[in-house]
């Protein structure tokens with residue numbers, strides 16, 4: 188009877204006995220855990236710490252039939268390609284436990300063939316609507332140690348692991364991440380990174396594979412670059428002025444202008460054509476409204492144009508004249524006072 192394989196455990200009582208015995212099974216495997224890249228060589232040394240009647244390795248590849256005499260046996264394979272390999276070292280004894288075994292903790296790994304990111308629904312994304320980013324990781328093993336991280340311009344957004352899935356053969360996984368974009372996300376870069384974290388016994392370097400970046404295109408209604416209302420005070424003597432109605436939007440917005448009543452006819456024609464920039468020459472005061480529109484909406488900007496009054500220069504002269512008059516009065520007053528007080532006065 189081959190007692191080393193649990194599938195041959197026919198009687199419940201026997202199974203229980205063996206489980207109890209495993210607790211003090213005098214077998215040690217060195218190293219306890221091996222992490223092997225698919226196709227690489229592997230070896231593990233099994234040592235029995237009590238006199239044995241025979242020992243061996245049971246495995247789908249590289250098994251060693253029971254041998255009497257040695258206290259240690261090395262299981263080794265020059266290129267391991269069996270995903271389901273589960274090597275067990277066993278030994279027989281004269282005293283209890285009469286038979287016992289230990290499994291080698293083994294992880295066979297493989298980098299994903301490819302990692303790619305996409306959005307669903309695909310294509311350009313509308314501002315404020317939820318979309319799914321999907322990361323397709325193709326043929327990776329063991330998925331239990333895989334972590335998939337999402338990045339925006341190199342900043343981690345979220346990461347996901349698959350620790351519950353104990354499949355040993357390579358699998359495809361496609362985790363998704365829900366995003367809602369704003370206009371600031373237009374031309375943003377998203378990436379996903381697949382990483383195998385194999386734990387103790389694994390390779391020292393990080394095993395990562397990075398997707399090509401996904402550059403997002405966001406469709407959004409026009410947004411003004413400056414405040415919604417702007418007061419434009421045109422200085423005395425200035426002959427012309429430019430009004431800039433700058434908005435971003437995707438698709439690119441078109442501009443429509445409303446001019447104040449009374450704008451001379453020869454100036455009206457350019458406002459009817461539209462455009463970002465408007466030239467006022469000569470400057471006509473009033474409210475100019477610019478509407479930037481695309482298929483997602485409209486944004487308005489109002490320019491309140493006023494002319495600086497001639498007052499400033501008049502005020503300057505008024506202050507100057509008043510000042511001079513005041514000084515003259517004081518002087519006259521002093522002279523009169525002095526002449527009245529006579530020669531011996533102290534003033």
Ligand SMILES: *[C@@H]1O[C@H](CO)[C@@H](O)[C@H](O)[C@H]1NC(C)=O
Nearest residue numbers: 217232233234258259260261
């Ligand atoms: C296996 O381990 C035993 C006990 O530590 C040691 O004596 C023996 O040399 C090892 N065998 C190999 C091939 O490393």
Ligand SMILES: *[C@@H]1O[C@H](CO)[C@@H](O)[C@H](O)[C@H]1NC(C)=O
Nearest residue numbers: 334336343345346347348382
């Ligand atoms: C992913 O999250 C885990 C905790 O859930 C954390 O330990 C790990 O560092 C994260 N991965 C990255 C790449 O930051």
